[in-house]
Amino acid sequence: MNILALETSCDETGIALLAGAQEGMALTFTTRKAALLSQAALHAPYGGVYPNLAKREHEKNLPTLFAEFKDAVAEVDAIAVTHGPGLEPALWQGVEFAKKLAEEYGKPLLPVNHMEGHLVSSLARRDASAPEETYRLEQVELPVLALLISGGHTELVLMREWFAYEVVGKTLDDAVGECFDKVARMLGLSYPGGPEISKLADQHRTGKLSGAESFSVALPRPMLNSGTCDFSFSGLKTAVLYTLRTLTKERPLAAAEQAAFAAEFENAIGEVLVAKVRRALHDTGARTFVLGGGVAANRYIREQLQALVLEEFPEVELRTPELSLTGDNAVMIGHAALARLLMGRAEPRPPEEVRAVGNLSIAG
Ligand code: KG4
Ligand code: ZN
Numbered sequence: 474m475n476i477l478a479l480e481t482s483c484d485e486t487g488i489a490l491l492a493g494a495q496e497g498m499a500l501t502f503t504t505r506k507a508a509l510l511s512q513a514a515l516h517a518p519y520g521g522v523y524p525n526l527a528k529r530e531h532e533k534n535l536p537t538l539f540a541e542f543k544d545a546v547a548e549v550d551a552i553a554v555t556h557g558p559g560l561e562p563a564l565w566q567g568v569e570f571a572k573k574l575a576e577e578y579g580k581p582l583l584p585v586n587h588m589e590g591h592l593v594s595s596l597a598r599r600d601a602s603a604p605e606e607t608y609r610l611e612q613v614e615l616p617v618l619a620l621l622i623s624g625g626h627t628e629l630v631l632m633r634e635w636f637a638y639e640v641v642g643k644t645l646d647d648a649v650g651e652c653f654d655k656v657a658r659m660l661g662l663s664y665p666g667g668p669e670i671s672k673l674a675d676q677h678r679t680g681k682l683s684g685a686e687s688f689s690v691a692l693p694r695p696m697l698n699s700g701t702c703d704f705s706f707s708g709l710k711t712a713v714l715y716t717l718r719t720l721t722k723e724r725p726l727a728a729a730e731q732a733a734f735a736a737e738f739e740n741a742i743g744e745v746l747v748a749k750v751r752r753a754l755h756d757t758g759a760r761t762f763v764l765g766g767g768v769a770a771n772r773y774i775r776e777q778l779q780a781l782v783l784e785e786f787p788e789v790e791l792r793t794p795e796l797s798l799t800g801d802n803a804v805m806i807g808h809a810a811l812a813r814l815l816m817g818r819a820e821p822r823p824p825e826e827v828r829a830v831g832n833l834s835i836a837g
Pocket of ligand 2 (some may be wrong): 587593602623624766767800
């Protein structure tokens with residue numbers, strides 16, 4: 474089974490051609506071709522994604538990328554497109570493009586939830602022995618608990634049955650990635666800020682920079698003991714703003730101090746994520762824990778969650794995504810679509826019924 478998948482929910486334009494198959498108890502997803510254009514550099518001056526600019530770029534990029542896939546469309550069994558959540562003007566570009574293709578080539582159109590894309594692609598494991606880029610989805614013990622952390626979302630999702638979701642916790646304000654990006658901007662780092670902060674924090678932890686021996690900073694861990702699985706990061710962001718203001722009254726931070734600050738910020742985020750996942754694993758009895766979303770690329774956060782599962786929930790299986798699939802891309806949308814198609818759970822829609830929904834929930 475072959476599908477063409479499109480992703481335009483934020484600032485990445487992605488198109489991918491995938492082949493899916495059932496092999497015994499496993500589903501396999503092979504990437505035949507994948508193209509991705511990032512607009513990050515264009516949005517950098519704004520310190521975040523500028524929706525109308527994203528829309529214009531998708532409009533320009535989609536036909537350019539599609540030229541590489543044109544010859545293959547006649548052979549696909551369906552066209553999958555992200556219809557939410559995300560920036561609505563950006564989503565519409567992908568949705569309208571996919572609708573036209575579905576009509577022109579007479580193909581079923583499958584609207585895909587972006588968060589399901591992060592979740593399913595993070596559950597699938599790369600098959601290193603396959604000649605082409607192939608992922609296998611197998612031996613997933615339910616229920617699955619997913620921590621989905623990205624620039625727009627921070628949520629703990631429980632999947633008791635395939636494709637049936639319950640949100641057990643979410644952010645009440647900013648998303649983790651958004652908090653990384655805003656704090657990075659305050660520290661004078663470039664967008665997207667997550668990788669920059671993480672690099673600095675690593676330098677501090679590995680003792681690569683000297684000169685911050687007498688420097689100390691303590692940031693809050695918001696809602697650590699709220700008794701719920703919900704998150705809040707806006708207070709942490711405000712605390713960073715005021716703390717930095719005080720610290721830089723006399724002079725800017727030295728490189729080593731900036732790195733120590735980044736490490737404390739990452740520690741605060743890591744501690745909150747670990748506490749909430751601990752609580753959610755405890756409350757739900759999940760058998761599998763999966764981490765997904767752009768922030769899942771963060772090495773420190775991965776290590777902290779890995780340690781939690783290994784030490785306190787040894788019966789739970791941990792799955793983390795391939796680094797190449799953490800940020801937004803069309804391959805992950807293809808994984809979600811193929812998983813549904815191969816399990817007989819896909820719901821193709823007539824093109825005129827497919828709409829972009831900015832605040833689409835994974836829980837339906
Ligand atoms: O999933 P994604 O590509 O886009 C959304 O759906 O939002 O996530 C992008 C977010 C950005 O906020 C970026 O700063 C963050 O992921 N990110 C990271 C790292 N790599 C990307 N945050 C922390 N550490 C990283 N290594
Ligand atoms: Zn995403």
